[in-house]
Amino acid sequence: MGDENDGNQQKRPAIVWFRDDLRVSDNPALCEACKTGSSVICVFVLPEGLDQLADYGSAQKWFLHHALAGLANKISGLGGRLDLFHGNEKDVIRSIVKETNAGSIFWNRRYTRHGRDTDAELKKEFKEAGIEAKSLGGSLLHEPYSLQTQDGGPYRVYSPFWRKLVSEGEPRLPLPEPDGIDAADVQDGTVTLDDLKLLPRDPDWASAWKDFWQANEDGARARLEEFLEAGDGIDGYSKGRDFPSRDNVSRLSPHLRFGTISPYQIWSATRHAEDKGDIPSGDSEKFLKELAWREFSYHLLFHYPDISWQNYNERFDEFGWKEDKSEAYHAWCKGKTGYPIVDAGMRELWQTGYMHNRVRMIVASFLTKHLLIHWRLGEKWFWDTLVDGDHANNAASWQWVAGCGADAAPYFRIFNPITQSRKFDPDGEYIRRYVPEIADLPDKHLHAPWEAPEDVLSDAGIQLGQTYPKPMVEHSCARERALAAYDKVKKDDG
């Protein structure tokens, strides 16, 4: 009917379906909808149904709640309205399109198999019904299918992937937010934000999290700007990022997860800071490479959608990781392994919804190599407790540490939790912050309390096995055991 509109009849509204892109700036789907000149309906659907239960972990829900509140504010500031729904995604979207008589629908792409299948099915249906359905790229610098090796296949090693990404030239500049949103005169969403029950209660374990996270678009931008200021986080990033007590990490991961910021905005702002000469180029390059690791993880997830639950390297199916939720597993979850650096990390996670990257590697190595527990259990725990729990990063990184992932570390690379602790938390600031019961130990013994003389322990008010656990496993025994297990994987193949 488009061209036959006689002017009396209003243009059919356009829908923007928000998912992992909870921002109004640099949002291609929103821009495209505004460009139609139609009135715009902004919607978010909290998925419901058995197959979608895993869409958000508990910690992510807290972040999601605030990100949605922030998005609703931004949208209404532009003259529009965010409508919330709860239900089966396909059914809800179909019914919104029908009831609003929408002429078009826009969204930014997502990359899990479930998400892609859902989107493809809906797009096909709408197109057949004469409704414009358009997906856009907003969450990745490059679509996973656009970067190919010379053979036309996907990349399975990071370095060539990075070189390819760079050879494609600079990413596009971020899009500005729309001048205004012409709100469609249609009925409101079916639920309120509070109806979605995303916040924890009884107990509210996230009561202090507002001190750590400003979980919305403004918070993301402020965090990025602060990080990129001369003398702040990115200055010394390439070395400092390994020290969990330092502020040399961006903490933008949950914002990327929910799209309160886009990788285009991060890339462009980093280049801008670099051009101003504020920061050493080695540091900015290292930071952009980390952003590219996220791209690489999505590249893998797109081409190997099973990596969320299945070993990328099938030989590891024979490894024999334990999969029951044993006492050892629970001790790891709670941060009671007896290794201070591991316990500090697990408690940081529990208390703040975040864990420093270096420490993530240490605790993941400890679970999969020292305790021989399956990375899937670790991945699930992280998924439920991390605010930045990300479909691609979480799976790809766990597999990388476990040794079964793409471009994984050589099998003999088993982190020594004591050496790592001494090297990256030499003054014990990080450990003392999260494991206060051993804070009075001198630096010398903080990393391995079981080696401290009895009088040093009692002076620090520690009774091993009572006030703080004895180590669950002895490092060199655990190392030998892990090496033997890897040896088995190797032989089983021959």
Next chain:
DNA sequence: TTTTGAGTTGTTCGA
């Protein structure tokens, strides 16, 4: 087709 160089984040041991 074959060849070649390279591969995020480490540990241990012995000189």
Next chain:
DNA sequence: GTCGAACAACTCAAA
């Protein structure tokens, strides 16, 4: 204390 070598062999990507 510091340093270099060994720890395996394989797969990937590109020439």
